[in-house]
Amino acid sequence: MDRDNKTLSTEALLEAALFLSHEPLSIEQLCLVCQVSAAEVKNGLGRLKHALEQEDRGLLLLERHEGYQLGTKPEAAAYLEKLFSEEYSEAPLSQAALETLSIIAFKQPITKIEIETIRGVKVDGVIENLLKRRLIKVAGRKEGIGRPLLYATTPEFLRYFGLKDLSDLKSNDEESVIGFSGNGETK
Amino acid sequence: MAPTGKKENGSLLMPKAGDKDAYFIRLPVFEGPFELLYYLIKKEEINIWDISLAQITEEYLNYLRTMQKLSMDPAGNFLVMAANLLYLKSKMLLPKQPPQEVIQSEEDAFFFGSKEELVRHLLEYSYFKTIALKLKQREAEQKKIFLRSPDQPKVVIVHKQSSLYPYSFEVLVKTFQKLQQKGKAKREEKAFFTFTEETTLLDKINAVLKSIRKIAAKKFYMEKLLEREGKREMILTFFALLELTRRGKIYLNQKTLFGKIQISVPARRSGEHQSEA
Numbered sequence: 001m002d003r004d005n006k007t008l009s010t011e012a013l014l015e016a017a018l019f020l021s022h023e024p025l026s027i028e029q030l031c032l033v034c035q036v037s038a039a040e041v042k043n044g045l046g047r048l049k050h051a052l053e054q055e056d057r058g059l060l061l062l063e064r065h066e067g068y069q070l071g072t073k074p075e076a077a078a079y080l081e082k083l084f085s086e087e088y089s090e091a092p093l094s095q096a097a098l099e100t101l102s103i104i105a106f107k108q109p110i111t112k113i114e115i116e117t118i119r120g121v122k123v124d125g126v127i128e129n130l131l132k133r134r135l136i137k138v139a140g141r142k143e144g145i146g147r148p149l150l151y152a153t154t155p156e157f158l159r160y161f162g163l164k165d166l167s168d169l170k171s172n173d174e175e176s177v178i179g180f181s182g183n184g185e186t187k
Numbered sequence: 188m189a190p191t192g193k194k195e196n197g198s199l200l201m202p203k204a205g206d207k208d209a210y211f212i213r214l215p216v217f218e219g220p221f222e223l224l225y226y227l228i229k230k231e232e233i234n235i236w237d238i239s240l241a242q243i244t245e246e247y248l249n250y251l252r253t254m255q256k257l258s259m260d261p262a263g264n265f266l267v268m269a270a271n272l273l274y275l276k277s278k279m280l281l282p283k284q285p286p287q288e289v290i291q292s293e294e295d296a297f298f299f300g301s302k303e304e305l306v307r308h309l310l311e312y313s314y315f316k317t318i319a320l321k322l323k324q325r326e327a328e329q330k331k332i333f334l335r336s337p338d339q340p341k342v343v344i345v346h347k348q349s350s351l352y353p354y355s356f357e358v359l360v361k362t363f364q365k366l367q368q369k370g371k372a373k374r375e376e377k378a379f380f381t382f383t384e385e386t387t388l389l390d391k392i393n394a395v396l397k398s399i400r401k402i403a404a405k406k407f408y409m410e411k412l413l414e415r416e417g418k419r420e421m422i423l424t425f426f427a428l429l430e431l432t433r434r435g436k437i438y439l440n441q442k443t444l445f446g447k448i449q450i451s452v453p454a455r456r457s458g459e460h461q462s463e464a
Binding site for chain 1: 218220221264308311312315316319320321322323325327328329330331332333334335336
């Protein structure tokens, strides 16, 4: 599409495209819309993000694993719920599920026994539940006796927690933690 | 037994406010021994490396005793940990022995041969505790951010849809009529035989035979024959084919289940012999 009437700024076009999309848009897709370079799109996204941070705006720019997306501000939730009730509202994850997920996220691929060693409790039920919710997946088998299943997190995991990637999760006081190994980077 | 007394805030037993009777006791429920240990250490607000094994063991056992008092059965792994703590404690009380007795039983993952090992493990555990907390916060946060629902139909760009506007109703009617005529012409040219309502099975047989003979060289499919025919015609054609097959005038061949049915004409000589037999 030609941009003959170049009256709109890049961030305005970005806002329009993101408004229209039901899914996160990648930098490449946004380049296509705005007909500018990736660097300019990134700059535009930065300006849009900043503009949306103002108090008189109801949306916010989300940086997702798959790209960028507009969402409503958390502060608006209580008001929006009056009209837009969530049709499916999954129960929040249990403490056990969250702990197990944290371990898998950082130590993947990891076996059930290894998780149980860290947590000191059985995790069969938790693993079952996490698999069902597609937050983790079986990622092959470990070499060795019994060839136990290995578990890893899924893209759905990142989506569910609104993470761009696993490094978003890393604790700031990581250096104080001994016994933590591996950077937990996935793929 | 209840660790009241010297440390008020450190008590595991939390009597309900204003209630002298200990009937209402809230005992924090821990999922595993590490969670309990983690809780006990965190409560002390001290560096995990500085924990006093004696104190922590004492508190740990107190918790187990309280559980029993409330007729809750501590799970086996709690008891394993208790034994482990007592082992470590007793080891510290004994004069240092030459470090020959490292009983590292591989199969027991919950056994710690030294305090350092235990602390190391607790540190790792506590790290994941903080990550879990982070995840919990993010989860709550995400639940408050609403997105456009992904299962909605694709966005219709109104501008593109309006391209029908320049065409009036008349244009549409004319286009429709043109299409209809085109279809009619096609139907006429495509149909292999046309009939009046009075077509008999014999007429049909002859017509079918004629059209098959005409294109005998090519592969000929039954579907082709039935194409663009009315219901009556279709039935007649079908009967005609059955009759011709019975008489050995044509062969019907279907290679696969529900596949196309190929019609072929047997070689003249043999075909006639067969039909006479």
